[in-house]
Amino acid sequence: MKFVLDTSIFVNPEIRGRFGKSPSEAMREFLRYAEKLFGKVEFYMPPGIYREVMHFVDDESLRPHIELYIVKKPPNVHEIKIPAFVVYELIDDIRRRTDKGLRVAESAVRESVIETDNVDKIIQKLRRNYRKALREGIVDSKEDFELILLAMELDATIVSADVGILTWAQKMGIKWVDASTFRDVLEGLVEKLTGSDPSKRSQVE
Amino acid sequence: MKFVLDTSIFVNPEIRGRFGKSPSEAMREFLRYAEKLFGKVEFYMPPGIYREVMHFVDDESLRPHIELYIVKKPPNVHEIKIPAFVVYELIDDIRRRTDKGLRVAESAVRESVIETDNVDKIIQKLRRNYRKALREGIVDSKEDFELILLAMELDATIVSADVGILTWAQKMGIKWVDASTFRDVLEGLVEKLTGSDPSKRSQVE
Numbered sequence: 001m002k003f004v005l006d007t008s009i010f011v012n013p014e015i016r017g018r019f020g021k022s023p024s025e026a027m028r029e030f031l032r033y034a035e036k037l038f039g040k041v042e043f044y045m046p047p048g049i050y051r052e053v054m055h056f057v058d059d060e061s062l063r064p065h066i067e068l069y070i071v072k073k074p075p076n077v078h079e080i081k082i083p084a085f086v087v088y089e090l091i092d093d094i095r096r097r098t099d100k101g102l103r104v105a106e107s108a109v110r111e112s113v114i115e116t117d118n119v120d121k122i123i124q125k126l127r128r129n130y131r132k133a134l135r136e137g138i139v140d141s142k143e144d145f146e147l148i149l150l151a152m153e154l155d156a157t158i159v160s161a162d163v164g165i166l167t168w169a170q171k172m173g174i175k176w177v178d179a180s181t182f183r184d185v186l187e188g189l190v191e192k193l194t195g196s197d198p199s200k201r202s203q204v205e
Numbered sequence: 206m207k208f209v210l211d212t213s214i215f216v217n218p219e220i221r222g223r224f225g226k227s228p229s230e231a232m233r234e235f236l237r238y239a240e241k242l243f244g245k246v247e248f249y250m251p252p253g254i255y256r257e258v259m260h261f262v263d264d265e266s267l268r269p270h271i272e273l274y275i276v277k278k279p280p281n282v283h284e285i286k287i288p289a290f291v292v293y294e295l296i297d298d299i300r301r302r303t304d305k306g307l308r309v310a311e312s313a314v315r316e317s318v319i320e321t322d323n324v325d326k327i328i329q330k331l332r333r334n335y336r337k338a339l340r341e342g343i344v345d346s347k348e349d350f351e352l353i354l355l356a357m358e359l360d361a362t363i364v365s366a367d368v369g370i371l372t373w374a375q376k377m378g379i380k381w382v383d384a385s386t387f388r389d390v391l392e393g394l395v396e397k398l399t400g401s402d403p404s405k406r407s408q409v410e
Contacts (some may be wrong), residue, residue, distance in 0.1 A: 075289065077288075077289040077290040077293050078288065078289075078290055079289075080288075080289040081286035081287060081288055081289060082286060082287045082288075082289055082292050083282075083283065083285075083286055083287075084280065084282040084283075084284075084285040084286060084287055084354050085282040085283055087287050087292055087295075087350070088282050088347060088350055088351075088354075090292075090295075091344065091345065091346065091347060091350050092346075092347050094299055094345070095345055095346055095347075098306075098339045098340065098345070101303070101306055101307075101310075101335075101339070102306075102331075102332065102335050102339075104310070105306075105309070105310030105313060105314075105331060105335060106328055106331065106332075108310060108313075108314050109310075109313050109314055109317045109324065109327055109328055109331060110317075110324065110328075112314045112317045112318050113317050113318075113321045113324045116318045116321060119314065119315065119318045122314055123311055123314055123315075126307075126310060126311065126314060127307065127311075130306075130307050130310060134303045134306070134307075135303065139296060140296065140299070140300055140303070141296065141300055142293060142296060142297050142300075145292070145293055145296050146293075149289050149293075
């Protein structure tokens, strides 16, 4: 059994809360499960996602366990192939978003002519709306795309809370678990797959 | 031998000039070549491109010849697969373009606060620069992508003058001819492939 892990599990505050108060605490808690499932369940991260997560997890004592229980692997982008209709829909989606981005920009310009004193506020709003138009709910980074490709390659389950990633996973026939339910899944797997003594001490401190 | 034809051959004024003064004249001239090459060379258009071209070619007398000499065929988007690295690069390219689009929008807002009388001019400039940032040199429409997919499927040669299309064709190992040289190619093919009597009368009037 294989899982490919997204940053949201450890970084997104709403999701992370299920595991711990900080990214480091969430990672520590996750590693306790990974330790128990060692040899039975494999956890992967592509390099871009790993870098992002490690940017937030700043506890040196966790490093050896992370290296042991999370396999770092890039997808083989020169071997994997994507169904054309997925790319077709992506191009169409981006085109519509691009058009919307221009409308957002135009209305910001028109607004700023009237409210010349509020330029900073208008720019903030522009950034918010532009981001919403162009980036929300779409796979918009190499890091996200690597996650999908790695899951394809390994026939693994994606664990993410990102709408864009989950949408693509579903289009491409990839198994997925919503990150918000991941702790329950791990709990269940430990129960089903291991006969481990709950009093046995973890090495992840 | 198979060619997949882009709109630029008949619509783009610089390219079209090699065939005729108007889209209809260019089409008529192209069809004279297609007639001579009938049975030896096949010419294809995906549906989106065909619709675009027919929007400009408004000569009813050409219709039967177009139907005979240009095969309309959509690509089979559910069978064809795209190498992952091409999509990977596309996603990265779009991300950089999206960021640039926001910078273009922000500078338009800052400009409009200073020059409140020139809002129309600023919006025109915004549109120009935004288009340049987001759309130039990229496959940004379903129509363009269909062209690439159809050429892949048929192992045909793409004929286009669009930088985005030609760039993708090259990444994906697709044969291509720059539309600006297409007339010379046709001329050469007629010479090489047919022993046709040059005095023989064409049915394309």
